[in-house]
Amino acid sequence: MTIRSTSRRAYAAIAVSVASIALLQNLVIPVIPMIESDLHVASDAATWTMTAWLIAAAVATPLLGRIGDLRGRRTTLLAVLAVVMLGNLVAALAPNIGVLILGRVLQGAGGAVFPLAFALLREVMPPQRLTGAIGSVSALVGIGGAAGSVLAGPLSAAIGWRGLFEVALVAGAVGALLTVAWIPRSGLRTAGRLNSLSAVLLSGWLVALLLPLASGAHWGWASPVTLGMFALAAVLLAAWVISELRSAVPLVDIRMLAHRDIWPVNAAGLLIGVAVFGFWGYLPLFLEVPADTGWALGLTVQTAGLVLVPLLIGMSVAGFATGPLTRVLALRRQLVLGALLMGATVIGAVLFHSAVWQLALAGGLFGVGVGTAYAAMASIIVESVPAGSVGIATGVNANLRSIGSAIGSALMTAIVFGTLDPAGRPLERGYDVAWVTIAVLAVVAAAIVAIVPAARRRDTAPVQLPTGPQTVLADAA
Known part of the structure; x- marks a missing residue:
């Protein structure tokens, strides 16, 4: 198989994987009234199906993107797709709103597919085709998000809101199978380790920031809870920046x-x-x-x-x-x-x-x-x-x-x-x-x-980072 053919197959696998996750971003927005009626919950409880995805994706995206840099992008991509497929299954079978929100949290891990996809494209695409490949996959991220809003209404009328997650499950499975078959096992990874303290602080300030942004209208923008969460986010953000600047192996x-x-x-x-x-x-x-x-x-x-x-x-x-x-x-x-x-x-x-x-x-x-x-x-x-x-x-x-x-x-x-x-x-x-x-x-x-x-x-070399933990090594992940 030629290098060009291999890169085209790898691109197809990446594009399908990205599309399967992008659809999940806004998929529930048009069907929130159906979820309210079917699960007998109030609208503020049903909107947590959207909030849960947003917060989970915010935490998972940088952390799993970094794990992909360290442990291999192909392996990490497959793991993320597996978690998202589990989330789709949980959401499709959810007997109540709590289980549905759990499914959406698992689906939120799929946010990490986007940085993993861009990193894999840099590995598998010829330099002359890299910009075009990144552009088209970037478009898929946005198209999938908007398409979820457009298609959810007509599809849910035909197969119900639970059926939407079944469709996403099938799409994710196709993406995983193509990843196994068409993305080469060899790749690049960075020497080093995951900075646990930075990971905890990063997750903390993201949750503390996004939670009041998503729920502030319901809680009241001047309520003690909202203001307290914003203050906590500021403190954790400052602590995270200090931790990263002092660390020999920053996240x-x-x-x-x-x-x-x-x-x-x-x-x-x-x-x-x-x-x-x-x-x-x-x-x-x-x-x-x-x-x-x-x-x-x-x-x-x-x-x-x-x-x-x-x-x-x-x-x-x-x-x-x-x-x-x-x-x-x-x-x-x-x-x-x-x-x-x-x-x-x-x-x-x-x-x-x-x-x-x-x-x-x-x-x-x-x-x-x-x-x-x-x-x-x-x-x-x-x-x-x-x-x-x-x-x-x-x-x-x-x-x-x-x-x-x-x-x-x-x-x-x-x-x-x-x-x-x-x-x-x-x-x-x-x-x-x-x-x-x-x-x-x-x-x-x-x-x-x-x-x-x-x-x-004077050349087109990327921004140079210090040597040591950031040294790029060959990997067979």
Whole structure:
């Protein structure tokens, strides 16, 4: 078998694995009312099916990304897929909300598939095809998330909400089988060990931050619990940074993240995460506001989901175009243009939203911006760090986007649902203010990347880290 054929098969296995996990991100959002009815729970309990995935993914993504760097990405990918498949089985058979949430926690481990995928692509793809491969897989991450929202409604009507997890189980099994058959066993790993203290502190501040972001609207943003959790997150974050800077074997090399090739991209990732979830996550809700408000369109859940199809198409086109586009446009410029397009599109939606076609067009253009930005971010990170740090570096970037999504959700909820009409429905002004806010954040993301210059190097070598624990060795994992 030729090297090209081997790389194509490995790419296919990685893409299927990523797609099987990406679908799970937002799969439960459209079916939360069905879960409430079937399991006889209140809406705040049912929304924990989403919160549980978010928190579990946030913790698992950097930790398992680092374990993949240390122990081999192929082996770690298979282990993660096995845990996710178990989670799908548990969720499909869940007799109550507690067991369903446990299943979603297990599924959340799948967040680690994304950094593992990017690291494996660097191992198996020829250099000339690496950027295009990263771009297309990045697009799949976003496409899968949006597709979960679009497909969940029609699929659940046909096979029930439990059937959604059965479909995901089959997709995960296919990804695992292709990984075994088509991804080579040899690869790269980094010498060293997992820093247990840093892992505990990292997990602690992520949970302490994301929990109030997800539940603050229910608890009250000024409640002692919410403020206490935010304070705890700040303390644990400071302790984690100090621990990492003092450690001879850091979990995350803070100095690497502070490099000017890396930190602007991560800062942009956080802000873009806010904008992405703030627009596409709330666009269906905007479309479903009853028409008798005098300004809304009053679409059904199924029709509103279909309006997101142009967004999926836009993300697909942009993600798969990243490789060829780099011949004429540098990756950092692609990131800047993608973020600017996102901001401009959201402003367009604020100005023009009286017809479905206007919002469908806005969604398509927004998808192009998201796909371009996601693909460029992943490629910049992969090409800027040593091979032995790709898993943890891309994991941190993915986590920052997830934290941004949580912030975007909290921000939109606070602004849109902070002031309601007498019938308890959101006001048009609330959406306008919220979307202008996230458009500004997208522009700020573009400005950060545009203003901070890349480091000048006489070659294309990635950011160099100290020798010792970071030395890259051959592995047969």
